[in-house]
Amino acid sequence: xxxxxxxxxxxxxxxxxxxxxxxxxxxxxxxxxxxxxxxxxxxxxxxxxxxxxxxxxxxxxxxxxxxxxxxxxxxxxxxxxxxxxxxxxxxxxxxxxxxxxxxxxxxxxxxxxxxxxxxxxxxxxxxxxxxxxxxxxxxxxxxxxxxxxxxxxxxxxxxxxxxxxxxxxxxxxxxxxxxxxxxxxxxxxxxxxxxxxxxxxxxxxxxxxxxxxxxxxxxxxxxxxxxxxxxxxxxxxxxxxxxxxxxxxxxxxxxxxxxxxxxxxxxxxxxxxxxxxxxxxxxxxxxxxxxxxxxxxxxxxxxxxxxxx
Amino acid sequence: xxxxxxxxxxxxxxxxxxxxxxxxxxxxxxxxxxxxxxxxxxxxxxxxxxxxxxxxxxxxxxxxxxxxxxxxxxxxxxxxxxxxxxxxxxxxxxxxxxxxxxxxxxxxxxxxxxxxxxxxxxxxxxxxxxxxxxxxxxxxxxxxxxxxxxxxxxxxxxxxxxxxxxxxxxxxxxxxxxxxxxxxxxxxxxxxxxxxxxxxxxxxxxxxxxxxxxxxxxxxxxxxxxxxxxxxxxxxxxxxxxxxxxxxxxxxxxxxxxxxxxxxxxxxxxxxxxxxxxxxxxxxxxxxxxxxxxxxxxxxxxxxxxxxx
Numbered sequence: 001x002x003x004x005x006x007x008x009x010x011x012x013x014x015x016x017x018x019x020x021x022x023x024x025x026x027x028x029x030x031x032x033x034x035x036x037x038x039x040x041x042x043x044x045x046x047x048x049x050x051x052x053x054x055x056x057x058x059x060x061x062x063x064x065x066x067x068x069x070x071x072x073x074x075x076x077x078x079x080x081x082x083x084x085x086x087x088x089x090x091x092x093x094x095x096x097x098x099x100x101x102x103x104x105x106x107x108x109x110x111x112x113x114x115x116x117x118x119x120x121x122x123x124x125x126x127x128x129x130x131x132x133x134x135x136x137x138x139x140x141x142x143x144x145x146x147x148x149x150x151x152x153x154x155x156x157x158x159x160x161x162x163x164x165x166x167x168x169x170x171x172x173x174x175x176x177x178x179x180x181x182x183x184x185x186x187x188x189x190x191x192x193x194x195x196x197x198x199x200x201x202x203x204x205x206x207x208x209x210x211x212x213x214x215x216x217x218x219x220x221x222x223x224x225x226x227x228x229x230x231x232x233x234x235x236x237x238x239x240x241x242x243x244x245x246x247x248x249x250x251x252x253x254x255x256x257x258x259x260x261x262x263x264x265x266x267x268x269x270x271x272x273x274x275x276x277x278x279x280x281x282x283x284x285x286x287x288x289x290x291x292x293x294x295x296x297x298x299x300x301x302x303x304x305x306x307x308x309x
Numbered sequence: 310x311x312x313x314x315x316x317x318x319x320x321x322x323x324x325x326x327x328x329x330x331x332x333x334x335x336x337x338x339x340x341x342x343x344x345x346x347x348x349x350x351x352x353x354x355x356x357x358x359x360x361x362x363x364x365x366x367x368x369x370x371x372x373x374x375x376x377x378x379x380x381x382x383x384x385x386x387x388x389x390x391x392x393x394x395x396x397x398x399x400x401x402x403x404x405x406x407x408x409x410x411x412x413x414x415x416x417x418x419x420x421x422x423x424x425x426x427x428x429x430x431x432x433x434x435x436x437x438x439x440x441x442x443x444x445x446x447x448x449x450x451x452x453x454x455x456x457x458x459x460x461x462x463x464x465x466x467x468x469x470x471x472x473x474x475x476x477x478x479x480x481x482x483x484x485x486x487x488x489x490x491x492x493x494x495x496x497x498x499x500x501x502x503x504x505x506x507x508x509x510x511x512x513x514x515x516x517x518x519x520x521x522x523x524x525x526x527x528x529x530x531x532x533x534x535x536x537x538x539x540x541x542x543x544x545x546x547x548x549x550x551x552x553x554x555x556x557x558x559x560x561x562x563x564x565x566x567x568x569x570x571x572x573x574x575x576x577x578x579x580x581x582x583x584x585x586x587x588x589x590x591x592x593x594x595x596x597x598x599x600x601x602x603x604x605x606x607x608x609x610x611x612x613x614x615x616x617x618x
Contacts, residue, residue: 214611295604302523
């Protein structure tokens with residue numbers, strides 16, 4: 001396959017390196033100021049899936065410099081850069097190109113569909129952990145589950161989807177086809193909305209947040225509001241009720257990650273922007289659209305936004 | 310008058326010093342571990358109302374050591390110590406004694422009435438600023454308004470109330486009689502609930518909180534919830550609507566205090582307990598009592614409580 005990976009942070013480096021190593025033609029798209037981070041188009045990966053070093057077929061700031069037809073564009077930029085990145089890739093999206101949204105949070109898939117139509121957009125829920133250890137090198141630290149890949153619209157030919165899944169899976173990144181990927185992504189949104197901003201605001205680990213009555217109450221209110229908002233917006237969740245999810249959350253999700261700080265904690269600490277607008281901020285906007293009040297998510301979102309500046 | 314001041318922090322030192330200087334018999338009640346802070350029962354005050362140094366008639370940890378009949382007990386302990394202090398003063402409350410509650414927040418007056426009956430309890434709204442500069446010395450930094458003194462129950466003889474007002478006023482602490490002191494105190498509760506916890510959480514001044522859209526939204530939600538809770542609990546506020554108060558808040562209250570950090574900010578910084586339970590925490594409890602949801606106040610309260618530990 002001919003693949004373009006948009007965004008060469010930890011996630012983009014991982015996808016690009018494994019796909020190149022497996023013999024695909026792989027191009028990277030990054031911001032002009034980051035081009036210097038990738039001498040000779042070299043990337044590398046280390047960690048739980050081994051050490052690999054590759055040379056991409058090109059790394060550009062301007063996608064129109066790619067002359068080959070691209071089969072798959074993998075979007076890995078931060079959520080707040082999604083719209084810019086989507087507009088920027090226009091020159092390389094032709095009638096056979098699929099765009100795979102591999103980002104956190106709500107609004108990335110929706111924006112891609114708005115701009116390119118649902119028949120062009122594949123959704124991936126990525127839940128392995130990677131971090132940049134050198135500007136052109138990522139370390140894969142943990143993998144909670146396969147990359148789940150699917151088409152929420154049902155419009156994309158299933159063979160094409162399976163080919164993408166197979167290409168990624170056989171490159172060394174565990175991946176599987178998931179017809180309910182949209183709900184699976186919302187599972188991650190629930191988890192991130194409950195934990196990330198609170199961990200960042202209070203500088204606390206997931207385990208600390210789950211062990212104290214005060215933060216449990218806030219997280220449960222965040223989750224309950226999301227269930228109301230999802231129902232009003234006909235977003236299919238995989239849980240019958242907030243209570244059912246909350247039970248799963250404390251029993252199964254927190255224990256293995258109890259010692260983790262959320263990425264938002266590191267973002268704020270580094271004075272960087274966070275993905276709050278694709279998480280609790282998106283919940284607030286979905287609530288407004290449906291006339292559902294989301295005061296807890298709103299308060300949390302506002303606190304993070306104040307801290308961001 | 311024979312006066313006992315319970316709590317010898319910044320506020321207690323101020324009351325005790327001025328009242329003693331004016332010729333009253335004044336006793337101080339403090340915790341056993343603080344007795345050593347007051348050698349020879351000496352207190353002093355400096356700041357905007359001049360420098361004064363006095364020797365009290367006694368400073369004790371055990372009120373029953375006061376042998377004189379006490380006309381007035383002034384309660385100045387932190388809200389979380391109110392109940393303990395009220396129980397402790399029992400030996401010096403006789404049939405002529407009045408208890409003046411001079412503290413921040415909701416629940417102090419109510420607790421005093423619960424324990425001693427409304428005919429025994431005077432309410433004071435204190436809004437001058439003082440801070441401890443030496444263990445036995447306070448500095449008066451600012452005065453926004455007279456100490457307003459009144460009896461929400463209407464049961465106390467007006468002459469007795471006016472005598473208290475006059476005693477305090479003539480001692481050098483500007484004070485006036487206020488029939489609507491309960492509503493006046495709620496004005497301060499509104500102000501403190503909106504600003505204190507946010508300033509403490511975000512380490513921001515009142516001016517910063519008022520200048521940013523995110524924190525304005527949170528503060529306005531805090532205020533709106535308080536108006537709903539007050540109405541449901543038949544608490545008389547001095548403003549027709551939340552909007553009317555919010556307008557006053559930004560226009561008149563914030564500008565002169567724009568550079569201030571709330572006391573709660575200093576409390577958290579020093580690892581001390583805050584008065585959150587007498588502010589937003591009290592709003593949450595009043596809301597629960599009346600079946601009014603207060604998610605914004607609840608979230609804020611929980612965040613502060615997490616930070617306290």
